[in-house]
């Protein structure tokens with residue numbers, strides 16, 4: 707698969723620092739590849755589930771819009787109603803130690819890294835379908851942030867990748883910029899600031915395009931735009947009513 711090949715070639719040809727655990731990264735690539743190859747076997751019907759809808763609420767939106775806070779509130783409410791639920795995010799935990807490295811790489815390599823995360827999470831989402839997974843970012847983030855950087859006039863025509871399962875609900879949390887800035891300012895200081903977050907703060911056009919892409923071009927019937935300028939509990943109630 708192109709994503710895996712790109713990442714493999716990249717780490718083969720560049721000098722990574724001591725902090726980058728090459729062996730661990732290779733192991734992750736190998737295990738994802740093994741899974742892909744196994745799925746391609748003709749006797750396995752699983753890959754034809756490529757557009758499988760999974761029991762997942764994917765939370766999307768601009769940096770600082772309140773995804774993690776909402777994820778915790780949803781988890782609490784679901785659990786208190788006796789529903790099994792869990793939290794996941796992309797990039798998934800096994801990739802987090804590599805994120806700083808990949809965030810400093812050229813755009814194509816960064817995107818391949820984020821897509822590797824989507825692939826790992828997609829496999830995880832096929833498990834435990836009796837549990838609702840609340841997911842903090844997924845492929846909609848990858849594609850929306852990627853396209854937000856491209857030329858406004860290029861025609862946008864995207865389809866959901868056949869190798870990724872689709873969440874049952876994709877929630878785009880829309881908030882006013884003043885409120886977003888207020889939330890970013892009060893966010894924990896330990897949160898690392900990505901290139902995109904800096905661009906969001908500095909460029910209104912980037913912000914507008916990202917918002918436009920999220921609302922109009924995520925190719926899923928399960929996308930809902932939710933007003934995030936409210937108390938977390940009220941937003942969570944609206945989402946749970948959609949289930």
Ligand SMILES: Nc1ncnc2c1ncn2[C@@H]1O[C@H](COP(=O)(O)OP(=O)(O)OP(=O)(O)O)[C@@H](O)[C@H]1O
Pocket residue numbers: 768769770771772773774775776889890892893894897934935936937938
């Ligand atoms: N509905 C809300 N009302 C007021 N404050 C909120 C609300 N939701 C989140 N916040 C606050 O805004 C800040 C950012 O929230 P949070 O970390 O959940 O956002 P995020 O979208 O997950 O951010 P990031 O994209 O950086 O991961 C936190 O300090 C949080 O307490």
Ligand SMILES: Cc1cn([C@H]2C[C@H](O)[C@@H](COP(=O)(O)O)O2)c(=O)[nH]c1=O
Pocket residue numbers: 769796797820821843844845847848849851852900901902903
């Ligand atoms: C998953 C993902 C993230 N990003 C960028 C966009 C944001 O600036 C940060 C947000 O990360 P956080 O973990 O939610 O704080 O990462 C991206 O460009 N593409 C992606 O797929």
